[in-house]
Amino acid sequence: MRRNALVFVALTVAVLAMLASGKYLDRTRKQHGPLTLVGDIKGVQAPDFSLFTLDGQKVKLSDYHGKAVLLNFWATWCPPCKVEMPWFVDLQKQYGKDGLVILGVAMDDSEPASIAKFAQELGVNYTVLLGTDKVSDDYGDVQYLPTTFFIGRNGAVVDKLTGLLDRKDIEDDVKKALATDPGAPMRPLTVQQNQAQIQRRAVPPEPPETRDPQ
Numbered sequence: 747m748r749r750n751a752l753v754f755v756a757l758t759v760a761v762l763a764m765l766a767s768g769k770y771l772d773r774t775r776k777q778h779g780p781l782t783l784v785g786d787i788k789g790v791q792a793p794d795f796s797l798f799t800l801d802g803q804k805v806k807l808s809d810y811h812g813k814a815v816l817l818n819f820w821a822t823w824c825p826p827c828k829v830e831m832p833w834f835v836d837l838q839k840q841y842g843k844d845g846l847v848i849l850g851v852a853m854d855d856s857e858p859a860s861i862a863k864f865a866q867e868l869g870v871n872y873t874v875l876l877g878t879d880k881v882s883d884d885y886g887d888v889q890y891l892p893t894t895f896f897i898g899r900n901g902a903v904v905d906k907l908t909g910l911l912d913r914k915d916i917e918d919d920v921k922k923a924l925a926t927d928p929g930a931p932m933r934p935l936t937v938q939q940n941q942a943q944i945q946r947r948a949v950p951p952e953p954p955e956t957r958d959p960q
Contacts, residue, residue: 783885783886788904788905789932790902790903790933791901792807792815792817792897793807793885794806794807795881795884797876797877797881798875798876799874800862800865801858805873807901808901811899811900811928812899812928813845813846813847814844814897814898814920814926815846815847815848815849815895815896815897816834816847816894816896816916816919816920816923817851817885817895817897818834818848818850818851818893818894819851819877819891819892819893819894820850820891821854822852822854822860823854824891824892826891826892826909827891830910830913830916831850831868831870832868833916834850834870835868835870837920838872839871841920841924844924845924846923847872847873848873849872849874849875850865850870850874851875851876851877852874852875852876852877853882853891858876861874862874890909892908892909893907893909894906894907894919896920896922896923898923898930899923899924899926899928900926901932902926902932905919905922905923
């Protein structure tokens, strides 16, 4: 009975930590622009992006066409992220030879050196990228961390998981992504998704910031 109570308390703390992380991210982000991945996203092409690694190299999602990609949005201040990152390390070791690529998108404002130290302490063996508001918007406005997208070999979204879930759920989606055909057709965008993309193209540039007169 006592063990069950301790497990319940641990799970409750993890859920609360996840929610706190999500709300924190939402408070610190700038006002976002039109979103891209909205509604039913399974089978829809994952938006391409160009992000920098911790050592300043540029990485594009399209560089990995033909691979299965696990795209994980996380932050150093996110306790649930720290729980699942060792799982990703093991999954990269186990399925890397089969074509799995794990990309961790850091969504906090820490210096790259601090993020690198954090990742090194956890033994991260996959590529860590520096996130931006734009990539968050492209993926439907990522507010809650961790959020993970599974992208098939053809570049389409296989699934999306939000929050700290069971490792088996993550591994099952990895297997689904690996099983996709690189030449498989993708689902067309919904009306809602098309409208989101049209709105994005129509958004004017933001005016420069001005100071109030003293």
